Amino acid sequence: MTNESIGEIVISPRVLEVITGIAATKVDGVHSLHNKKVADTFNKAHRGRGVYLKTEETGDVIADLFVYLQYGVNAPAVSMAIQKAVKDAIYDMAEITISQVNVHIVGIVPEKAPKPDMKSLFDEDFLDD
Numbered sequence: 001m002t003n004e005s006i007g008e009i010v011i012s013p014r015v016l017e018v019i020t021g022i023a024a025t026k027v028d029g030v031h032s033l034h035n036k037k038v039a040d041t042f043n044k045a046h047r048g049r050g051v052y053l054k055t056e057e058t059g060d061v062i063a064d065l066f067v068y069l070q071y072g073v074n075a076p077a078v079s080m081a082i083q084k085a086v087k088d089a090i091y092d093m094a095e096i097t098i099s100q101v102n103v104h105i106v107g108i109v110p111e112k113a114p115k116p117d118m119k120s121l122f123d124e125d126f127l128d129d
Contacts, residue, residue, distance in 0.1 A: 011094050011096070013053060015094070016053055016090060016094060016096070017051045017053060019089050019090055019093055019094070020051045020053065020063055020065065020086050020089070020090065021033055021049065021050065021051045021065075022089070023082075023085040023086045023088070023089035023090075024050075024051075024065050024067060024082050024085065024086055026085065027078060027081045027082050027085050028073075028078070028081070029069055029070050029073035029074075029077075029078035029081070030067055030068075030069060030070070030078065030082065031067075031068040031069060031070045031109040031115060032050075032067070032068050032109070032115060033049050033050025033051065033065065033066060033067055033068075034049070034050040034066035034067060034068060034104075034106045034107070035049050035050065050065060050066040050067060051063065051064075051065055051066075052064040052065075052066075056099075060099035060100070061090075061096060061097070061098050061099060062098070062099060062100045062101075062102065063086055063090075063098050063100065063101045063102065064102045064104060065082060065086070065101065065102070065103050065104065066104045066106050067082065067103060067104070067105060067106065068105075068106060068107045068108070068109050069105055069107075069108055069109070070108070070109055070111065071108050071109060071110055071111050072111065075105055079103040079105070082101065082103050083101040083103060086098060086101045087101060
């Protein structure tokens with residue numbers, strides 16, 4: 001069987017944002033993503049909550065994630081787990097290699113605070129149970 005191209009495959013940046021966000025929120029110790037629209041330091045519009053993806057001129061894809069962690073977790077260990085989870089998820093689902101995953105910890109959430117549901121993170125109907 002040959003790998004002959006029969007057309008183009010285009011994956012929306014929104015899809016990559018959702019994959020990135022879900023992968024990050026599934027890591028133990030992550031409470032939620034930050035709504036980066038409130039404090040957008042890049043002055044660029046985007047739809048993902050706490051997820052910003054950009055492609056450099058070199059073709060490198062860089063992810064910036066803004067997260068709240070649960071109280072009492074090891075922040076560096078959770079951050080490294082987020083980096084691995086995001087890189088693995090994007091590669092496994094889209095065969096795209098993320099060159100950098102920058103984790104920005106914007107806060108620590110008290111132990112008793114409830115985790116937000118996935119639907120509120122991404123406003124996607126398919127996340128309904």
